[in-house]
Amino acid sequence: MSPQEVTTAHITPQTTLIPAINAWQYYLEDQGSSPNTIKAFIGDLNLLASYLPPDRTLGSITTTDLNNFLNWMQHGRGVPCSPKTLSRRITSLKAFFRWLNEYGVLLVDPAEQVVQKSVISPLPTVLNPDEVREALAVAEEFWQKAPHDSRYLALFDMLINTGLKKSETLALQLNHIDLEAPGGALVFVRYANPQYRFKERKIPLPDSWVELYPKYKEQYNLTDRVFPWSPRRLEYLLEDISVQAGLEKHISFEMCRWTCALSDYQSGMEPDKIRQKLGISKIQWREVRMKLRKLSAPEKD
Numbered sequence: 001m002s003p004q005e006v007t008t009a010h011i012t013p014q015t016t017l018i019p020a021i022n023a024w025q026y027y028l029e030d031q032g033s034s035p036n037t038i039k040a041f042i043g044d045l046n047l048l049a050s051y052l053p054p055d056r057t058l059g060s061i062t063t064t065d066l067n068n069f070l071n072w073m074q075h076g077r078g079v080p081c082s083p084k085t086l087s088r089r090i091t092s093l094k095a096f097f098r099w100l101n102e103y104g105v106l107l108v109d110p111a112e113q114v115v116q117k118s119v120i121s122p123l124p125t126v127l128n129p130d131e132v133r134e135a136l137a138v139a140e141e142f143w144q145k146a147p148h149d150s151r152y153l154a155l156f157d158m159l160i161n162t163g164l165k166k167s168e169t170l171a172l173q174l175n176h177i178d179l180e181a182p183g184g185a186l187v188f189v190r191y192a193n194p195q196y197r198f199k200e201r202k203i204p205l206p207d208s209w210v211e212l213y214p215k216y217k218e219q220y221n222l223t224d225r226v227f228p229w230s231p232r233r234l235e236y237l238l239e240d241i242s243v244q245a246g247l248e249k250h251i252s253f254e255m256c257r258w259t260c261a262l263s264d265y266q267s268g269m270e271p272d273k274i275r276q277k278l279g280i281s282k283i284q285w286r287e288v289r290m291k292l293r294k295l296s297a298p299e300k301d
Contacts, residue, residue, distance in 0.1 A: 011105050013059025017049040020058055020105075024096055034281045035195045044092035047073070058106060063113045066093055070114070090116050091283075123291055124258040125249060132160060132259065134245045141244070143212070150216040152237050155227060157212065159253060162187060162203045163260035163278055166253040169234070172226035177205075177213065185210045189279060199279040258295075265292045 011020050021042060028038045051069050052061070073081045073089060081089075097111035127135065135156060142152040158164065164172075168189050179185045185205040191197060220228070227234060238251040249255065257278070264274050274292075275285040 011058070011100070013106060014057050015105075016055060016057055017045070017052065017061075018054075020100065021045045021049060021096075024099060027099065032198070034198050037281055037283055040088060041092045041095065044089045045096055047089075048093065058100060061097075061110050063110045066111055066114050084121070087116070090114060121287075123294055125255055126259045126262050126295060127160075127247075127249065127251070127255060129263075131245070131247055131249065132263075134247065135241050135251060136160075138241050138245045142240075148219070150212060150219050151227075151229075152241055153212055154209070154216040155234060155237055156241060156251070156256070157206065157209045158187075159256035160260055161206045161209065163257045163264075164189065164203075164253075165257060165279075166231060166234075168279075169227055169253065170225075170231060173224060174217075174222060174226060177226065179205075179210055179213070198281075201276055201279050203277055258291075261288065262292055262295050266296055 011023055024045070025038060025042050028041065033041075048066075048069055051072060052065065070086065070090065070093075074086060093111045093114060094116065097106065097109050100106045101109040101112075136153075139153040139156045143150045155169075159169065164187075171190075171192075172187065173190075176188045176190060177185075178188060181202075183204075185207075186202045187205055189199070189201050189203065191199055216222075222228065235252070238253070238256075242249065242251045261274055261278060264277065265271075271285070271289060275282065275288075278285075278288070280288060
């Protein structure tokens with residue numbers, strides 16, 4: 001028997017929700033789902049368990065029950081439920097009952113006919129290739145001209161090529177940079193909290209950044225963190241680049257991250273490699289990929 005079949009072996013249509021939800025949690029953990037995903041899914045299913053009578057069995061739950069539950073979530077619970085939260089809860093229901101159906105616990109999936117209400121947040125703002133070149137040129141000027149500040153180029157070149165989040169950038173230590181890696185220089189994105197180890201990854205560094213790094217490190221006598229300044233100070237550096245380049249857009253960490261992802265997507269990088277580079281789950285990737293497609297139109301469907 002497969003691990004999934006072992007997990008569901010003791011579950012029958014007469015099983016109540018709580019034991020089935022616990023079994024699903026074990027299954028998700030075994031599959032390597034992220035802690036945040038598991039927490040959200042299990043929380044959503046526990047709400048369903050609190051809504052239905054405690055002795056309600058899996059085999060007696062109908063599509064009407066699930067639709068009534070979702071209606072209660074929106075209008076009867078007395079707690080705000082945003083469209084995004086509602087969409088995720090529908091996803092949770094569908095994933096749970098599909099799992100029960102696929103492994104033979106339920107012959108009919110009651111969540112199959114529940115209408116998915118997908119909510120996509122607005123498209124992010126990105127830099128076009130010309131704007132990236134202009135920003136890099138300005139960052140280079142900050143370094144080449146007095147007072148020769150290398151921080152602008154070190155920060156922007158890192159972000160636009162690695163897609164790191166602000167928190168990840170701030171957490172970078174000197175020992176996270178490996179210029180001698182067999183396959184080429186890379187940055188190792190690490191997390192102190194074991195809960196987020198699934199986000200850890202190694203990302204290649206461009207030659208331009210590798211060339212600048214020793215000079216930048218020497219200029220600021222770096223001994224611990226790669227960017228030992230406050231979040232606000234680093235944001236000011238990016239804003240200075242925007243102003244000096246005459247851009248209407250205000251460069252931000254998030255804008256650099258999306259610009260990097262879009263560049264990789266348009267260059268033909270394998271989708272799963274982009275997902276891994278960004279350090280996001282397969283569930284998060286669905287929305288990210290949809291946005292990248294829209295940002296790429298009409299260049300790429």
